[in-house]
Amino acid sequence: MSAVPSDRVATMTGEGLTGQRLAYRRSRIWIEKAIEIALLSAALVSVFVTIGIVYVLVSESVAFFRHVPILQFLTDTQWTPLFDDAHFGIMVLLSGTLTSSAVALAIAIPLGTIIAIYLSEFAPFKVREIAKPFLELLGGVPTIVYGYFALLFVTPLLQRVYPDLPGFNLLSAGLVMGIMIIPYVSSISEDAMRAVPMALREGSYAMGATRYQTATRVVVPAAFSGIASAYILGISRAVGETMILAVAAGMQPNLTFNPLEPAATITAYIVQVALGDLPHGSIGYQTIFAAGLTLMVLTLTFNILGHVLRRRFRETY
Amino acid sequence: MDAQTQDLAKIRAIIAQHKRWDAIFGIIGVLALMVGVLTFAALFADMAMQGLGRLDWNFFTAFPSRKPAQAGILSAWVGSVLVMTVTAFFAVPLGVAAGVYLEEYASKNWVTDVIEINITNLAGVPSIVYGLLALGLFVYQFGFGQSILSAGLTLALLILPVVIVATREAIRGIPQSIREGSYALGATQWQTVRDHIVPYSSAGILTGIIIGMARAIGETAPIITIGALTFIAFLPPSPVSAEFPFLNFEWLTSPFTVMPIQMFNWTSRPEAAFHVNAAAAGFVLVVMTLAMNGLAIWLRYRLRKNIKW
Numbered sequence: 001m002s003a004v005p006s007d008r009v010a011t012m013t014g015e016g017l018t019g020q021r022l023a024y025r026r027s028r029i030w031i032e033k034a035i036e037i038a039l040l041s042a043a044l045v046s047v048f049v050t051i052g053i054v055y056v057l058v059s060e061s062v063a064f065f066r067h068v069p070i071l072q073f074l075t076d077t078q079w080t081p082l083f084d085d086a087h088f089g090i091m092v093l094l095s096g097t098l099t100s101s102a103v104a105l106a107i108a109i110p111l112g113t114i115i116a117i118y119l120s121e122f123a124p125f126k127v128r129e130i131a132k133p134f135l136e137l138l139g140g141v142p143t144i145v146y147g148y149f150a151l152l153f154v155t156p157l158l159q160r161v162y163p164d165l166p167g168f169n170l171l172s173a174g175l176v177m178g179i180m181i182i183p184y185v186s187s188i189s190e191d192a193m194r195a196v197p198m199a200l201r202e203g204s205y206a207m208g209a210t211r212y213q214t215a216t217r218v219v220v221p222a223a224f225s226g227i228a229s230a231y232i233l234g235i236s237r238a239v240g241e242t243m244i245l246a247v248a249a250g251m252q253p254n255l256t257f258n259p260l261e262p263a264a265t266i267t268a269y270i271v272q273v274a275l276g277d278l279p280h281g282s283i284g285y286q287t288i289f290a291a292g293l294t295l296m297v298l299t300l301t302f303n304i305l306g307h308v309l310r311r312r313f314r315e316t317y
Numbered sequence: 318m319d320a321q322t323q324d325l326a327k328i329r330a331i332i333a334q335h336k337r338w339d340a341i342f343g344i345i346g347v348l349a350l351m352v353g354v355l356t357f358a359a360l361f362a363d364m365a366m367q368g369l370g371r372l373d374w375n376f377f378t379a380f381p382s383r384k385p386a387q388a389g390i391l392s393a394w395v396g397s398v399l400v401m402t403v404t405a406f407f408a409v410p411l412g413v414a415a416g417v418y419l420e421e422y423a424s425k426n427w428v429t430d431v432i433e434i435n436i437t438n439l440a441g442v443p444s445i446v447y448g449l450l451a452l453g454l455f456v457y458q459f460g461f462g463q464s465i466l467s468a469g470l471t472l473a474l475l476i477l478p479v480v481i482v483a484t485r486e487a488i489r490g491i492p493q494s495i496r497e498g499s500y501a502l503g504a505t506q507w508q509t510v511r512d513h514i515v516p517y518s519s520a521g522i523l524t525g526i527i528i529g530m531a532r533a534i535g536e537t538a539p540i541i542t543i544g545a546l547t548f549i550a551f552l553p554p555s556p557v558s559a560e561f562p563f564l565n566f567e568w569l570t571s572p573f574t575v576m577p578i579q580m581f582n583w584t585s586r587p588e589a590a591f592h593v594n595a596a597a598a599g600f601v602l603v604v605m606t607l608a609m610n611g612l613a614i615w616l617r618y619r620l621r622k623n624i625k626w
Contacts, residue, residue, distance in 0.1 A: 042418060134353075303438070
């Protein structure tokens with residue numbers, strides 16, 4: 001008892017103790033409430049970010065569509081917003097975005113799926129332990145570095161095979177973008193496949209199926225809803241990718257679906273305008289928000305599609 | 318040969334064929350992996366071969382210049398460090414607090430649902446859209462201008478979902494008995510969170526923070542969108558000063574450049590000499606992000622091995 005200070009010994013008797021405890025408790029309750037509200041506000045920041053994105057994109061786009069009718073925006077076949085004879089045909093930028101994404105997905109989806117099946121069903125433990133972190137590293141390389149690689153390594157390489165290929169083209173940008181997206185597709189697909197219960201595989205093996213048959217006819221269909229999410233994420237990445245295209249595909253608007261040509265994408269156009277010095281509030285400034293809104297609508301469409309697919313093919317065990 | 322042995326031979330042939338398919342797919346899988354490995358090897362080797370010659374002390378202490386051989390990344394790496402400081406300052410407390418709220422406090426109601434759906438969706442928003450948000454909101458509406466503060470805030474919002482998800486996953490790994498033990502000793506909810514939940518999940522949270530920062534450091538598009546200049550041959554005002562109060566915050570409003578923007582600038586010039594600089598800057602960038610991601614992976618591996626509740 002000797003270690004307890006004398007003033008505290010005094011309060012440990014009689015009413016003083018209860019009163020103090022109650023006061024302490026009351027203050028604690030208030031502090032607890034205040035902390036919970038502070039934590040809730042931190043969580044609400046994400047909601048405000050979404051509201052902010054929608055607000056900024058829509059308000060600037062509304063100003064833009066006051067100058068340019070939506071019909072013209074959707075159907076015009078030229079994109080020359082900064083010329084005297086201004087045309088605002090988003091199709092031109094959209095064609096670049098879709099073409100480069102198609103090239104990227106033609107690489108990322110097959111390779112990503114094969115890697116996921118291999119790692120989940122075939123690979124020995126050691127290979128998986130090394131390959132997974134490696135793929136993660138591949139996904140962590142900054143996109144500007146991939147852009148440099150596409151422009152100054154892949155394009156010259158392709159030009160040896162096909163000498164007429166221009167220095168800027170959608171093909172090499174799309175190819176590198178595809179490699180960049182592989183880790184996103186493979187890691188989510190693999191997680192989905194590994195979540196398929198062992199009993200299904202065992203059932204399949206018991207019927208005499210080989211690994212390959214089990215993987216393609218039992219595991220992949222069972223995990224399809226997860227694999228679909230992986231594909232959707234891959235598509236979103238491809239559509240929203242910026243630096244690889246801004247560096248390697250050129251910034252010249254070009255209505256084409258030929259990957260061998262240079263073309264600007266929606267994202268590359270935003271970068272191009274941002275690099276210049278457009279005055280705040282000008283029509284040129286507003287175009288990038290209209291372009292951004294188009295991009296958001298595009299990714300949102302794919303996300304909703306993915307949601308529907310997931311619902312449709314969900315298997316529960 | 319009678320019918321039975323003939324059937325047996327047929328079945329054997331089918332089995333052999335299917336087994337061959339197994340082997341073939343195993344090879345295809347390894348080849349697919351090799352595409353990734355070889356691309357990465359080519360990328361790394363190309364950067365190293367082109368850029369290593371330019372990597373000397375001078376490269377880190379010189380400003381960008383019109384003469385490629387004298388140009389350096391001083392303003393770029395200083396800018397990156399300052400922007401990352403702002404990003405971490407906002408993203409870490411906000412992300413951890415949001416993660417703690419969602420795991421420990423949130424009740425199952427529509428507010429929680431809205432927050433959760435939001436975080437999932439934000440993780441899929443293209444990074445350039447964050448740049449547009451920052452341009453409209455931070456640069457013009459709030460009047461922060463094209464400053465380190467605007468860039469840091471933008472990247473903080475960008476990596477917020479990464480930090481939140483990592484925090485939640487780390488907290489989810491803590492068994493309920495820890496909380497019950499704490500409550501049984503009379504601790505309040507906040508005391509439990511502060512003294513038990515957050516400390517025990519700190520390694521997992523740290524992993525998420527490192528991955529988020531590695532992403533932020535290489536992010537180019539949103540920072541270009543807010544209009545960061547590409548030719549900056551000066552440093553922002555120093556955050557530390559000799560007189561009282563020793564710290565000043567003028568640097569927050571200063572124009573700046575960062576490593577990926579400097580690299581983009583050099584890459585998009587036609588002269589090959591600048592491409593060498595771009596390769597050198599890219600090499601530094603790749604090594605930096607690899608080191609950070611590697612650290613995160615290693616941390617996670619250690620964590621998985623050591624903690625047995």
